[in-house]
Amino acid sequence: MADTAVHTADHGAHGAHVTSTGLSNNKLAMWMFLGSECLLFGGLISTYMLYRGRHGSGPGPNQIFDIPLTSVSSFVLLMSSLTMVLAVNSAKRHDDRGTNLWLVATGLLGTVFIGGQVYEFTTFYNEGLGFTTSLFGSSFYTLTGFHGVHVTVGIVMLLSLVGIINRSRIPGDKAEVVEMIGLYWHFVDVVWVVIFTLVYLIPA
């Protein structure tokens, strides 16, 4: 039975599984997942676009957004993509120390971004924009909140990965595991690129 299976547990020189496509099934699944995430964020972004002018007597986007602050947050998230890709390269060189260093740096930059988002939400709330204040408020908090949750999940994955690498608990190709978490992290950054432009910079 073992010799007939295309997807065997047979590991190659780099710990990769033999598959019918010759590609990593895990990586293929990750790309499919990211493709499906486009539909999730597409729905949230288009809902926001429809409702951004519906703020009634509450504060609207042009009165409430702090563009310099959000620009700094965007820059921080962008740089976290750089540190993430450097972590992937370190993992491919089998440099565990470098991998851990860049993963921690990515997690810290992500934490700074989340800190900025918490500050922004708190400020907006104090200025009178609650979740149920208006359709604008609901769609804005839902969209950016979902993104924030994705970043938070990414930070947890990054820090967990550091712990797992330190304990040498990754069977097979370590670089591929780092790369897959990297793909998720870059996707979160790509989504923010779209949100930053469509939500914050293009006037309502």
Add this chain to the structure above:
Amino acid sequence: MSTTAEHTHDEAAHDHDGHEAHDHDHPTDGYFVKTAIILAIVTALETTTYWWEGWFGEDVARFATPSLLIMMAIKFFMILLVFMHLKFDHKLFSLMFYIGLVLAIGVYMVALFTFKFFAS
């Protein structure tokens, strides 16, 4: 950002079925740093559009939205192709992602047209 000589670090990238494994061919750290610098510059340019009306007047400011959309697309594809390695990886990975992306853009553009978003 474009020199192919920088695409080094081959790891004997051949799989067990005779297919060439493109996903083992990846660029150097310097290549990624250059990409990040370009992304940072584009982000700075994006941010300046917020003040275009005050600096240059309404005639120039009306080009802010199309400029922003172009810069957004540049950043989007630079991250996708370089940081996420789609440029260097097997085309099947690209296909998996682009199916979702094209479907999302198509469905939600129809939704926005249905709600007359572009008419307002």
